[in-house]
Amino acid sequence: MSQLPLELPQRPALGRGDFLVTSSNEAAVAWIDRWPDWPSVALALVGPAGSGKSHLAEVWHDLSGARPVTVADLSRQPADRLLDRSAALLLEDAEAALGPEDEEALLHLYNLLAERGGHLLLTARQAPKRWNLRLPDLASRLATATVAELGPPDDALLQAVLVKLFADRQLQVGAELVEFLQRRIPRSFAAAQTVVAAIDRRALAERRRITIAVARAALAEAAGALDALET
Known part of the structure; x- marks a missing residue:
């Protein structure tokens, strides 16, 4: 049975050591x-x-x-x-x-x-x-x-940003899932933020750990929002 996810605010880490160069x-x-x-x-x-x-x-x-x-x-x-x-x-x-x-x-x-x-x-x-x-x-x-x-992120930065966005939500994910996402989302920080939030909501609603299957479903769900970021 699905759980209704609460929209709790996320506080990102903003220290100098957290900025990915x-x-x-x-x-x-x-x-x-x-x-x-x-x-x-x-x-x-x-x-x-x-x-x-x-x-x-x-x-x-x-x-x-x-x-x-x-x-x-x-x-x-x-x-x-x-x-x-x-x-x-x-x-x-x-x-x-x-x-x-x-x-x-x-x-x-x-x-x-x-x-x-x-x-x-x-x-x-x-x-x-x-x-x-x-x-x-x-x-x-x-x-x-x-x-x-500040230009669009390269592959290395986009992957690092995805890891950081999950960490800001106190979520740990593997390299395979990060690479899966990096190859499928628009090359932008806004897209990374959108998809991490969508994955977190879906995993919470389904009470499941974050897997590629969960990420794939969240990507499909967020397709409209991701397309809007590219217009």
Whole structure:
């Protein structure tokens, strides 16, 4: 008899030692490790959803003591107040819903960071030059940002990510199952997250250990969601 799986939140490990480094992200990792010796005020971590931007940003946050801010914070709080405890700021999903007031506030914040020798780490899906900014002065400032791209995972990284995602859920799987999945899912972190969650739900619902048969059934069940990730 099937058990109804509960949608409990999963807390991934986000330490520096948990970040998996391969050729697809080693350049971005090098820029994080190079801080505070950056050539410009801002560094933009750019990559698709689930590519590890937030994980790497968390590593930098721990390293630098940066203050995390949101797009909403930009226009709600004066730049001086945002910088009253740190000369380093972290702004995730930076290209999302930047309105005119947000752009003005971000420009002021950038200028103040430049005056104080501070730094700004941005995460986004696209480089700042593709953000369709309305404010020319902000566009010119962000055009000087160093862009560090996190690319699609290679085979080794995708397998390592699958192992880590299962481990984050306190699940142990064998190499054969990991290789089976790596050959059958789209080459993206989002796909890995989707399929691991689907396998976990199915194994829990059926009260079975995770096998290739369970994984095959979960893949079929998640086919629509995986196809949507590729569009």
